[in-house]
Amino acid sequence: MTSELAERERALELLRTAFPDYRIVFSKGRWAAVSAGDPPVVWFAGTPGGLCGQLFQAQLRNGGTVVPFQDGSGGSAR
Known part of the structure; x- marks a missing residue:
């Protein structure tokens, strides 16, 4: 089981x-x-997730882009 601190750090990274x-x-x-x-x-x-949604909406409104969620190997991050 992943600790809350580890999950928070991973969320910040993503x-x-x-x-x-x-x-x-x-x-x-x-x-x-x-x-x-x-x-x-x-x-x-x-x-x-709530913050991600808000930032995604801000990027849509401002014509910005969202970088794909990927790890360094080219596969999807989990």
């Missing part, structure tokens, strides 16, 4: 890979992302 234009952190039980824009935009979520 989110940061998929959304490299955002600073993504986990603190005090909440997930947050900040855009590099001027002014910056901030998103908050209770789960990594």
Whole structure:
């Protein structure tokens, strides 16, 4: 069984890979992302999936791209 800390670290890794234009952190039980824009935009979520959905929608609205979730071997990350 994977520990909560290991799952959180993996989620951070995947989110940061998929959304490299955002600073993504986990603190005090909440997930947050900040855009590099001027002014910056901030998103908050209770789960990594919730934050992922918000960032995906932001990318769609702004015409950005989402990097594929892949490990270094070319296969899908799990």
